[in-house]
Amino acid sequence: MLISEVTGSETSGSGNELIIAVQDLLSRYIADDGPADIPTETFQAELEANTGLVLNTGTLIKAINDSGYASSVDANTIRANDELSAEVDTDPEDTVDVGKMAQQQAMKDIKADL
Numbered sequence: 001m002l003i004s005e006v007t008g009s010e011t012s013g014s015g016n017e018l019i020i021a022v023q024d025l026l027s028r029y030i031a032d033d034g035p036a037d038i039p040t041e042t043f044q045a046e047l048e049a050n051t052g053l054v055l056n057t058g059t060l061i062k063a064i065n066d067s068g069y070a071s072s073v074d075a076n077t078i079r080a081n082d083e084l085s086a087e088v089d090t091d092p093e094d095t096v097d098v099g100k101m102a103q104q105q106a107m108k109d110i111k112a113d114l
Contacts (some may be wrong), residue, residue, distance in 0.1 A: 018063045021051045026069040030080045037077040 072079045
C-alpha cells in the first residue's frame with residue numbers, strides 16, 4: 001500500500017487538481033472526436049505526463065468516475081460522456097406492422113361473429 005493511498009494526497013488539495021486534470025483531458029478527447037473507447041493505460045500515461053503525479057489504476061478510475069465526464073470506465077477502457085455506455089444495446093429491434101396486426105384481428109373478430 002502506498003502512502004498516497006492512505007493519506008489520499010493524490011486527490012486532496014484545493015479544487016481537487018486530479019479531478020480537474022481528468023476533466024480537462026477527457027474534454028480534449030470529446031472535443032477532438034477521439035476514439036469511442038480510450039485505453040486506460042494510454043489515458044493514465046497522458047494524465048501522469050500532464051500533472052506530474054504517479055497514479056495507480058484504482059485512484060485513476062475513482063477520479064474518472066468522480067469527474068462526471070465518462071459514461072463508463074474500467075481497468076481496460078474509458079468511454080467519454082459523449083458516447084453511449086458499453087452496456088447499452090444499440091441493435092435495432094424487429095419492427096412490427098401495427099396496422100396489419102389490427103386488420104388481422106378485425107378479420108378474426110368478424111369471422112368469429114359470423
